[in-house]
Amino acid sequence: SGDWSSDVCSSDLGAKALAPAIAKSGSLTSIDLAANRLDYDSAKALATAIEGSGSLTSINLANNLIGNRVKDIAEAISLSGSLTAVDLQNNRMGNEAKQILRESVQDRVGFNLKL
Secondary structure, eight states: OOEEOOOOSSSHHHHHHHHHHHOOOOOOOOOOOOOOOOOHHHHHHHHHHHHSSOOOEEOOOOOSOOOOOOOOHHHHHHHHOOOOEEEOOOSOOHHHHHHHHHHHTTTTTTOOEEE
16 A cells, blocks of 8 residues: 554654655655654654655645744745645644745645644
């Protein structure tokens, strides 16, 4: 299956270590990294992976510690041709950060963005 879900990344270091593999995978379609204490640095590394992946359609980053610095993630989401769903609920984001993310998918009909 092309899905990957685990708590093996229960630190931001784990997510940063996995990011290059995610970017290079040609078959990975879904990643669930919810509730893994991922912070901004992890999200930045994952943003690079999202941009590099041509197969990733869904990523769950809910219940982490990403915060308001979402520019890298928003840019990766907007540049990804395969991504159709992102869950970023409960990440200590303010309204401005949420708006940046909404704008990154505003032209993508049917994109499922959960904030």
